[in-house]
Structures are given as C-alpha cells and as structure tokens.
Amino acid sequence: MDLIEEEAFAKVVLDNKLEDVCANCFQESIVKKFFHCAKCEVIHYCSKECQISDWINHKPECKANRRNSGRILNEDDRLIARIIWKLARGGDSPALNGRRWTDLDGFREGKHFPMDDERLDECMEDLAMYMGVSDLPKRDVVKNIIHKVDYNMMQIMNNQMVPIGIGIYVGLIAHKHSCNPDGHILFSGGKAVFRSRKKDVTYSKDLTVNYLSLMQTKEERNKHIVLLFGKECNCQVCQDEERDRMAMSVRCSVCSKGICPLNPDAGQLVCSTCGRKAPIGIKEALKCNQQVKRQLRKLDKRKKMDLRACMAESVNVYDRNVSKLSHINLYLGRLASSIQRLCSILKDKDLCRQFATAPLESYNYFLSPGDRDLTEVHFRSVVCMSRVLNDPNHPELRNLLQLTLSLSSISHGERFRDYAGGVSNNPFFSYFENEKEAAQHIRDVVIETEGRIQPENFHFIRVPKQ
Template identity: 25%
Template sequence: MESVVIFDSPGKGRGLKAAKEFWAGDVIFSEASIAAVVFDSLAERICHSCFRRQEKLQRCAQCKFAHYCDRTCQRAAWPEHKVECGAIKAYGKVPNENIRLVARVLWRLDKEGSMVSDMQLTTLDELEDHINDMQEHDLKELKVDVHNFLDYWPRTSKQHLIDDISHIFGVINCNGFSVSDQKGLQAVGVGLFPNLCLVNHDCWPNCTVILNHGNQSAVSTVFHSQQRIELRSLGKIAEGEELTVSYVDYLNLSEERRRLLKTQYYFDCTCEHCKNKTHDDVKMGGKEVDGVKPSDEQVKEATDYCFQMMDKMDKARLNGDYHEVSKICRDCIEKTEPILADTHIYLLRMWSTMSEVKAYLQNFEEAAEYARKMVDGYMKLYHPNNPALGMAAMRAGVTHWQAGLIEIGHGMICKAYAILMVTHGPTHPITKDLEAMRVQTEMELRMFKENEYVYYSMREAALKNKPMTMLHEPRSVEEGIKNLFHRK
C-alpha cells in the first residue's frame, strides 16, 4: 500500500491521498475482503465460493444451505464455511445475510487478529459505525439483528460484547461493498473491505471501484487467485491529491444526491458539483429548437407526467408485463420528447427502459434507436470514463449489432471497450467479452464495406441457424453501477 497515504481530510475525517502520480486505468490498490456472503434471495443460484451464477449447483450436504459450482469450489470455501456450517445446523435455520456476514467477520478476526493482512491500513475498530446517527426504525432493526445474532453465535466460539457486535453491524451498514457476479453485471452478495472504507466520496470522483474475481477455474484450489476489489484511476491524479469514489449515481440531481448521502451515509456532501448544482439545469431542462425553448410551465407539466408514468412503468415491470411497459414508455416518450431536453433524466430513463424492453421482445432496430439516444444523453452528463457510460455504450453497441447496424454497433463497442479498459482493466471478464465483440464486429464491418449483399445474406443465414441473444445485463443501467456500497 505504498501508493497511498492516510490523512485527515477537511470536513470528512480520515481519507486516502495519492503517494505518487497516477494515470487513467492505473490500479491504485487491490484488496481482498475480510469476509463476503451471497444475498439471501440468490443463495440457491450463486456459488458461495466464487460468486458465479450457475444453473445447477451442488448443495452442502451438512447445512443444506451453501451451494457450490463443484467440489473444487466447495474445498476452496470449506475453511471459512466449516464453522458457519455447524452454526447453521445447530441454529436450525439460516440467519439473514447481515448476520451471516458479521459472524464470518468475527470468526476471521478471532482466528487472525484485527489485522488480517500486511496490506491492511486500518482495523475495523477504527472505522465509524454511525450508530448514534441512525433513525429510530434503523436502530430497532439493528437490535433485532443483534438479538438474532446472539442466538445464532455458537457457544463454543469466543463470546463478544454486544457493543462490539453492534459496531460490526454498523460498519457493514455504512461500508459493506456489493459483490457482483463473474461478469460484473449484477450485485449478488456483500463483503467488507477495510481499506476501501477509507476512500471518501465525491460526486465527480477521480477513481472507481470494481470487483475482480481473479482465476477460479483451476481444478486445484491452490492455483485460484483471490477475489478482490480494485481501486482504479479515472484520469490523471497528481501526487498528494485525495482519492475519491462516488457512493451514489451522478445522474441524480444534486439535492437528491445530498439527501441519499445524508440518509444512507450520514454526511452532508460539500463537493463542487453539489454546491454549484452542476448540470442540474440540463438534467431537468427543456428542448431548444431553432433557439426557442418551451416555457417553464410546459417543462414542469412534461416532467410531472414522466414522473407519474415511471411509477406505472415500475409496477408493470414488477408484474412482468413487458408489453404494458412498452406501451407506457411509448406514450410518455411521444408526449414529452418534443418538450424535454435530450439530457432530461426522466426522458433518459424512459429511453433506457424502452431500449431494454424492445431488445427483450426481439425488436432490435427500435431498441437500437432508443439506446443511441440514451448514450448520447449520458455522454453530455457523465464523466468520460464513468463505468455507467461504458456499460450503456456496450449495451447500445450490442443492440445495434443485433439490429444489423454494423457501423454504429462497432463504433459503440469500441467506445465501450475504451472506457471499460480504464474502469475494469484488460483482465476483467466483461472487458474480455468486449474485446471479442470488437474483433468480431471489425471483421463484419470489413465484410459489409466490401459487399453489403453478401454480408446481409450471410447474416440472415446465421440468424436462422442460431438466433442472437442479448448479453445478461443489469435490469437497468442505473442499477448496474449506481451504488458502490450495499445497503440493507
């Protein structure tokens, strides 16, 4: 950890600053978790060792709860799962994910001490738990979790004070990091990374965090590399500059970001983008045509209508009625698109949802049109190397590729690849997939330019034999990478 230094950040408490100069894509530090668990809702679909999503998993014969890809993953997980396995059997049921994570953390600390790694910059005791800042209903939930934890914790394990147990719950509540699946497209669990907890927030950060699962495919667990988070630079960082990440999505208005940060992380954001309300005007602005803008009343009316339609759209999505979602989005877009700017965050959400639904319904040409509008809007708002922009460009590129719009599709995929090379690095599975797509679309583009008729004939034949399918992707771009830290 010679690349970073702990310092007192004005108004923020402790933070990290660069001990040397960094450039875009540099890994500032990587860190393995003290402990990590799979979400309760995905316990039977995600491997509890490597966090891969698999159709068929093998269940632990003892506790009947933990699931693994195969015996290799089970052997790799056994040193950590052994005590947990006995505790679940003795308890008679499986506690929630927060209790399971606190138990794993305490078992690890009892075994190895407060510093589990030479690279660890801080102990968990030194991290803030914000229990005194919690609202009454959060405190009630905390007390219930502590009570259930005491029932679950084995009598044969080292006993801990209630204050110490509560502190770990509080630290996880504020600083638990969402662990993604192998492709990095969906949060499937939560882990605790002490060094990452020291990195402060900024709405326009100079770093991003990704999870790298390493190599988990070797037959022998000896050759497995550690699952770890990587703090990566988004651009040039000077020596002595504070390292920051964004805890919330920049697409929110400054007032909403400050509300979320106060509610979830108990601090008031004082970054320049919040103080100056940067981009708030264009995020809620009207569409200018030939120098003429709609009135404030028209923009407000269209914004309110979008807000109402989003509520209906979300309910239809929960019911799995994608045709109804499509109808709601289309009606909303037709009514508000002539009035709202192409950077209006509600209109962007409608385009994003419409693109996703149309792709799901195999209407790729229409999906590509909305995806292109979405990416164009994101490019005017997000940092050029924001991972959400990279994911959106990837989705748009694949959609254009599926629609047969090879030139735009290849351009979008190249753009996404350039961004994700910075935010995810060349060894991440999703970057490797994008590299394969880039090569494939480049080859197809050359064929298209040489002879369009032959290209479309071969494409049509290929589609008849094997229909193209969308990559597994987040339910929405906003849900993909908007929150760095897990909340209960």
C-alpha cells in the same frame, strides 16, 4: 490504472446467485455448473482449491446450514454471521492501509440507518436460530455490528456491473466521497480494486472516490451524501449550477438539437443556441420533469414487478414528455435506460428498436469515458440493437460495439476483455452457432478497438431500419 486492491474483510454471495457464483473467488459459472459443499449443499465453489481456501469462513456456516435443514438466511444476515464468527476467532487483522474492523464508523447521530427494537429483536432471533445461542454475542455487540454493516457495506459487482454479492472492505471504504473523484472502485472477483483515470496518480488514503451515480442532480446526490457522510459535497461538480439546469432542460421549437436550460428563478426559458423562447413555460417544464422523476421512483421502489406493466407505464410517461424535454434531459435519459433493461429482458423487438440508443446522448453529455454507468448504458444499447438486427457484422452494430469495448477498456482497464467476454452470454451473440465462434468474434473486435477511444468518437448512433 489500477492503484491498489483489497480482499474483503467478509463477503457473501447474493441469495439469487448462490448456485452461480463461487463463494471464495466470486467467479461466475458460465459454461459449467459449480459444485456445492457436500455437507450443507448450500454454498458453491468453482474448484477444490477455493473450497479449501474458504473453509475457515465456511466451517461454522456449514454447521449452521445443516442445523437449519437448508433454511438459508438472507444475504445481509449471512454477512453479519460471517463477521461474528470471524471476530470470535480473532480475525481483525489490519487492511492495506492499516485500518481494522474496530476503526469502522457505525453510528453518527442523526445520520445512521435507524434500527428500532423490533427489527433488532427479529435479527437476534434469526441469528440465534441460525448460528446457535452459544455463538451469538450480546445484544449491544450485535447492534454495533449491524450498524457497521449498514453503514459500510459495498455491493460486489461483476464486470457487467451486475450485483453478485455484498462485502465489507475496511480499507477502501475509508476514502472520502467526491462527485469529481480521483478514482472509482471496481471488483475483480471478490477483490475491490481502486482505479483512477488520472495520470501519474499514486495511492494514498487521501484520494477521493465516487460512491454515487453522476446521473443525478446535486439535490439528489447530496440527499444520499448527507445520510452517508453527515455533510454535503462541495466539489467542482456540485458547484456547477449550469449542470443541473441542463439536466432538467427542455426542447427548443426551432433548433433540431436546441436546448433550453431550466432555471426556476429565471423569467422564461431560452434556447442556448438560437436565443428564442422555449415552447413551454417554467411551470410546465417543472411538471414534465416531475412526471419522469416520479416514474423513476416507482421503478426503484417496486420489488415484485409485473415487467410488462412497468414497461408499458414507463413508455407512456416517456412518450408524453419526449417532445417537451430536451434530448440530453437527465431524467428522460435515465427513464430511457430503464426501459432499455425492460424491453431487452422481455425481447420486445419494436421497443428495442425505439430505445436501443435513446439514452446515449444524455449519458454522453453528463458522464465522461471511464465512468462505469456510461460503459453499462452502451453495453445495454449493444444488446438492444442486436435484438433488432440480424447481422453481427452490420456496420452500425459493429461501430457501437467497438465504442462500447473502448469505453470498457477505460473503465475496467486490463479486465475489459473479461467485460467483453461477458457479452458472449447475451443476445448479441445469439447469431453464432457456438461459444468458440462468439469468443473469436469478440477477440477480433477487441483487436480493432483497443486504445482507439477519443472524445470526438461520441456521436449519436441511430438504429438502422430493417
């Protein structure tokens, strides 16, 4: 259930979404195009009401855009500029829990995002050219603002968990991290919403939230947690050593679904079902896991990617290790999820068939209903399966869609219908002649689906052969 929501202290639309997202309410343009500010022709709005509401923030920005003849700063610097202008007009009002901008942590010795003088000089130069020297504070003030933005910035996601903006939420960012949290943060347009799956929970500043994906091992999570919060997490999930052993598990050569947990300190790998020795040793198991991890890191680091080359390389790594690593291996599941994205974008029907449901067993094992990553991977499976099948009413496809919508009802609450509505823009609804027909199909499935999710509904769905 939703516990509380907060308006952003400052927020901006991502560079590549400027024409498609309203700068005030963060609604996306799906059918009609948004209109731009008549003066600067850069910032877009869905309505006159939103333009008027955002004018206090956009007024100095509009002047800066015109001064620079359409040269637009990147989203990080645009956010910094909006914060500088807001602070200059005395806009540091208290958030929902009384916190202000001045309460934000922007520096912790050894744990902050480093900023050398060269980077600060470049930022000062860009901001001075954009904002005008008269609007730019002293160097130390700008440095402090940059540290706070680096340390506290949130990615604003749409209902399909696609980033559309960045913002500062001075109230909700105060919640401490836990891998076994009381709730998670979603976005309703530009508002951040604190949502909990637990019953009888009321909002308090002591509630914990998960800032990281649970599709990581303890070592991976704590690497980021120490950087962000200065100390390791010691929650129930982080104390579960068996979880990481299962995350790196290998296949049993006898049991069809046998799993051999990987414990580097053990003498050998043994199937948890039949007790037989694994077909590969610990050294080879570690090597296989490292190969998949290395490919995941390569995918994360590549900015300008040749998508087909990335997909071919990733499929090659997957195929080399899928016969050795278990069906719930966390790294293999994540790689399959990345391949899902690529083959869906590239409309590769053969690979869509192979990977449509490949990540689900791993994600279903490590995540629980209500986790946004679990909803997202099921949504991608719907898209991939829809590229393979020619009938939106095919039983397997409809079954998967119902499960996906049920998951989104838990993770997104009342806005799960908006999440479902976003599906109509995706390949699944290419079968329908018009948007009205697609929307009606979604409504029919939502009616069938609402409130029916149970843990036993989690089962492996195979893509039917054509």
